[in-house]
Amino acid sequence: MKLLSGIKPKNLLQICNDGSHTIISESFHVTYHSIHGAITESNVVFICAGLDYFQSKNIREISIFEMGFGTGLNALLSYQWAEKHKVKIHYHTIEAYPLTDEIISKLNYPEKLGDRLVFRRIHCSDWNVMVPISEYFVLYKYNSEIESFHLEGKFDVIFYDAFGPSTQPHLWDIPVLSKMYYALELGGILVTYCAQGAFKRNLRIIGFQVESIPGPPGKREITRASKMAEDEL
Numbered sequence: 663m664k665l666l667s668g669i670k671p672k673n674l675l676q677i678c679n680d681g682s683h684t685i686i687s688e689s690f691h692v693t694y695h696s697i698h699g700a701i702t703e704s705n706v707v708f709i710c711a712g713l714d715y716f717q718s719k720n721i722r723e724i725s726i727f728e729m730g731f732g733t734g735l736n737a738l739l740s741y742q743w744a745e746k747h748k749v750k751i752h753y754h755t756i757e758a759y760p761l762t763d764e765i766i767s768k769l770n771y772p773e774k775l776g777d778r779l780v781f782r783r784i785h786c787s788d789w790n791v792m793v794p795i796s797e798y799f800v801l802y803k804y805n806s807e808i809e810s811f812h813l814e815g816k817f818d819v820i821f822y823d824a825f826g827p828s829t830q831p832h833l834w835d836i837p838v839l840s841k842m843y844y845a846l847e848l849g850g851i852l853v854t855y856c857a858q859g860a861f862k863r864n865l866r867i868i869g870f871q872v873e874s875i876p877g878p879p880g881k882r883e884i885t886r887a888s889k890m891a892e893d894e895l
Contacts, residue, residue, distance in 0.1 A: 683769050690829045694732050698880035704735050706878035708821045711886055712853040713743050716819050723750045728821040731757035734784050736821055744798040754802040813845040822854035834861045843868045846889040857883045
């Protein structure tokens with residue numbers, strides 16, 4: 663996320679409808695996750711529509727790029743998915759303004775999901791280096807803004823979890839989305855909670871195949887976009 667110059671963010675915890683925490687950013691006046699359920703939303707958008715869908719190809723190693731590390735919830739869920747399915751995940755995630763240790767320590771995801779030590783290790787891992795969390799999960803955290811960050815390598819799945827278009831419109835426009843497109847392998851997918859019409863038109867302009875799929879509680883639909891090979895178009 664990108665902060666207003668000279669303003670230090672203040673974050674407040676809030677309990678969602680599924681009992682999990684989200685954080686309210688007082689700088690942007692928006693929540694990090696849906697108030698209808700942080701864990702529920704992440705499972706529907708990123709695990710079910712992302713990892714479950716992609717793994718239907720029976721691939722045993724997956725490279726993920728997450729746009730917006732935030733609370734680390736998506737990383738923890740992906741770790742648990744990798745352990746369950748015995749599929750190795752290389753998890754790359756970027757965050758310009760990491761949360762404080764005080765806020766992280768209050769999040770109740772470990773209480774809801776387990777793996778307290780893993781969640782702590784995910785957050786305490788050094789930035790900008792490779793950190794093996796387990797046999798099946800390797801973490802790469804980058805402390806940077808996406809505009810100035812060079813995406814190395816190719817990814818199978820992109821979790822696009824930035825603040826919404828009304829809050830950070832530049833992150834949903836063609837220049838940044840083009841970086842996502844070129845960072846994807848052929849056959850790769852981008853999944854996001856956002857279903858805004860202008861955003862989906864931008865994806866199509868760039869070359870994505872776009873589909874709208876059912877969303878989590880409080881969200882009628884979400885978006886999955888694919889980078890198809892020419893013979894699949």
